Amino acid sequence: MVCLKATMKKRPFPEIWFEEHRFFMSTELPLSEQEAIRRQSLEQIRAAGIDPYPADLYPVNAAAKDILAQFTDESAGIWTEICLAGRLMSKRIQGKASFAVLMQDGVRIQLYVNRDEICPGENKEGYNQLFKKWLDIGDIIGVKGYVFRTMVGEITLHVQELTLLSKCLRPLPIVKTDAEGNVYDAFSDPELRHRMRYVDLIVNPEIRATFIARSRIVSAMRSFFDAKGWLEVETPILQSVHGGAAARPFKSHHQALDVPLFLRIANELYLKRLLVGGLDGVYEIGKMFRNEGMDKTHNPEFTSMEIYVAYKDYEWMMNMVEECLAYISVSVFGSTQAEYGAHRINFQGPYARIPLFDAIMQQTGVDVSGMNEQELREQCRQWNISTSPEMGKGKLIDQIFGEKVEKSLIQPTYITDYPIEMTPLAKKHRSKEGLVERFELFICGKEVANAYSELNDPIDQRQRFEEQLALANRGDADAMALDEDFLKSMEFAMPPASGLGIGIDRLVMMMTNQTSIQEVLFFPQMRPEGGK
RNA sequence: GAAUCCUUAGCUCAGUUGGCAGAGCACAACACUUUUAAUGUUGGGGUCCUGGGUUCGAACCCCAGAGGAUUCACCA
Numbered sequence A: 001m002v003c004l005k006a007t008m009k010k011r012p013f014p015e016i017w018f019e020e021h022r023f024f025m026s027t028e029l030p031l032s033e034q035e036a037i038r039r040q041s042l043e044q045i046r047a048a049g050i051d052p053y054p055a056d057l058y059p060v061n062a063a064a065k066d067i068l069a070q071f072t073d074e075s076a077g078i079w080t081e082i083c084l085a086g087r088l089m090s091k092r093i094q095g096k097a098s099f100a101v102l103m104q105d106g107v108r109i110q111l112y113v114n115r116d117e118i119c120p121g122e123n124k125e126g127y128n129q130l131f132k133k134w135l136d137i138g139d140i141i142g143v144k145g146y147v148f149r150t151m152v153g154e155i156t157l158h159v160q161e162l163t164l165l166s167k168c169l170r171p172l173p174i175v176k177t178d179a180e181g182n183v184y185d186a187f188s189d190p191e192l193r194h195r196m197r198y199v200d201l202i203v204n205p206e207i208r209a210t211f212i213a214r215s216r217i218v219s220a221m222r223s224f225f226d227a228k229g230w231l232e233v234e235t236p237i238l239q240s241v242h243g244g245a246a247a248r249p250f251k252s253h254h255q256a257l258d259v260p261l262f263l264r265i266a267n268e269l270y271l272k273r274l275l276v277g278g279l280d281g282v283y284e285i286g287k288m289f290r291n292e293g294m295d296k297t298h299n300p301e302f303t304s305m306e307i308y309v310a311y312k313d314y315e316w317m318m319n320m321v322e323e324c325l326a327y328i329s330v331s332v333f334g335s336t337q338a339e340y341g342a343h344r345i346n347f348q349g350p351y352a353r354i355p356l357f358d359a360i361m362q363q364t365g366v367d368v369s370g371m372n373e374q375e376l377r378e379q380c381r382q383w384n385i386s387t388s389p390e391m392g393k394g395k396l397i398d399q400i401f402g403e404k405v406e407k408s409l410i411q412p413t414y415i416t417d418y419p420i421e422m423t424p425l426a427k428k429h430r431s432k433e434g435l436v437e438r439f440e441l442f443i444c445g446k447e448v449a450n451a452y453s454e455l456n457d458p459i460d461q462r463q464r465f466e467e468q469l470a471l472a473n474r475g476d477a478d479a480m481a482l483d484e485d486f487l488k489s490m491e492f493a494m495p496p497a498s499g500l501g502i503g504i505d506r507l508v509m510m511m512t513n514q515t516s517i518q519e520v521l522f523f524p525q526m527r528p529e530g531g532k
Numbered sequence B: 001g002a003a004u005c006c007u008u009a010g011c012u013c014a015g016u017u018g019g020c021a022g023a024g025c026a027c028a029a030c031a032c033u034u035u036u037a038a039u040g041u042u043g044g045g046g047u048c049c050u051g052g053g054u055u056c057g058a059a060c061c062c063c064a065g066a067g068g069a070u071u072c073a074c075c076a
Helices: A002-010 A015-025 A033-047 A064-070 A125-134 A190-195 A197-203 A205-227 A268-276 A314-333 A356-364 A373-383 A393-404 A458-474 A484-491 A504-512
Strands: A082-094 A097-104 A107-114 A140-149 A155-166 A251-254 A259-263 A281-289 A301-310 A337-340 A343-346 A352-355 A413-419 A435-443 A446-453 A497-503
Touching: A033 A125, A064 A082, A064 A097, A064 A107, A064 A155, A082 A155, A107 A140, A125 A155, A190 A197, A197 A205, A205 A281, A205 A301, A205 A314, A205 A504, A268 A281, A268 A301, A268 A484, A268 A497, A301 A314, A301 A504, A314 A337, A314 A435, A314 A446, A314 A497, A314 A504, A337 A504, A352 A356, A356 A393, A356 A413, A373 A393, A393 A413, A435 A504, A446 A504, A458 A484, A497 A504
Parallel strands: A107 A155, A352 A413
Antiparallel strands: A082 A097, A082 A140, A097 A107, A140 A155, A251 A259, A281 A301, A301 A497, A337 A343, A413 A435, A435 A446, A446 A497
């Protein structure tokens, strides 16, 4: 709201903007009975002179996780003056004493609240009103007290002081688990979980593990690269020419310049400019945006790690990737092995290295390496693989590979040496005619990484772009655009180099046993709620 | 983009042949000072996704639309 006002001062929004956004600006939302009751409690709390959203810091001095791990009956004496804060997840009132569950940073700990201990004087309002009536499940509270073990043996905080830190105005879905581990009323609808990830994280705290792993995987990758002396950089997300990959972009517009801008589909051409500039090892971890469909392995925005190292080739890069993934796997999970569905994935190198045409031959018994476009098209028809007229030789081979080989590559496998037609940014193969020095890494039947010996011959590069233009004119919407400034930079001489891109979301999926990209993104793309 | 299935209380879900809208949890009231899916008694809570149609009467049947799930297609 503040932000909106500030913007409006400068430049009023056109009428149509308000028309389109009136739903979001409405302040009059109908309240359910339970929401109304919580607002009433809020007013009563205020009327009692209690600030439901206090400003001062709350002196938390312990973690529920540590208490549960370290408390022993012998050491009970030292567990006093403990101060915890978190969300109230359940309340079981039994007259003048009660049990509750506090969730602090994803860990549940039981509280014991006794009327005469939190209200030592004559006035019992703090227990009878605030705790019993006005506090709801979902409220964030602070508690001070000592740790003990209940008669049934549960480690519990005996509360001596209770502070409301933030009132929750909406009912929280309550997921219950019984002694046998059966879950009741699970908050499991994927749409609701993804739209309201904050609620998902509260009531399904086990999903934190995947996101924590994701953070650690990226962090481990960063330390691996940093230790090699390579520099993390940032390059433009808004680009006037969307180069570096074959994909449809999102289009935007710059008002002041009155020019179209694209959200980047790749950052490759900018990282190569940095190689020209003399930065010999650069990498960037960031979002790419592709205007394509969504499914279990595709989100319109995704995170990619791109790295370029001067004076190396793609064989060196294969060794580096093996080393890197094994390092990440060990430092995050303590093992080079990972479960993925029924498979056990081994990230320890060396990985199998199979030339593309050999891989197709192994799976089909057919050698397609010598075929021209017409023969490839005929072969596709025999295998019942769909083709379209604008597909060139490269794309047809890619189609065959995707149909016949990709799914079978479960263990980390490099497919190497691709036809030149489908790879306009890679260097021609040093010994194999018509191929380029490229590899892709496949794990669990999905592409996870893509790398080249980078093309650094500016004349050759210009020709390759022109071939792409020809494809674009045939109707291939994904063909690459020609970037004049990039070509100019290359004419200043780019060192020979190898470059690599890793799909971080997919790598995280492989390492955390998730079959849907939505489960490794906090906020996957969803259709607008309530239709267009 | 296609097929199939789904959308009912805050959450998870029933709903008979087309005949007054249901349960558990949650919520409210009362009781209860070591419980743990706390318990007992009582009570409140609904745009049955939206819009049309058929019918005396629609959560239910028909048509259109929206959203979701799964599979396929597209897409590195």
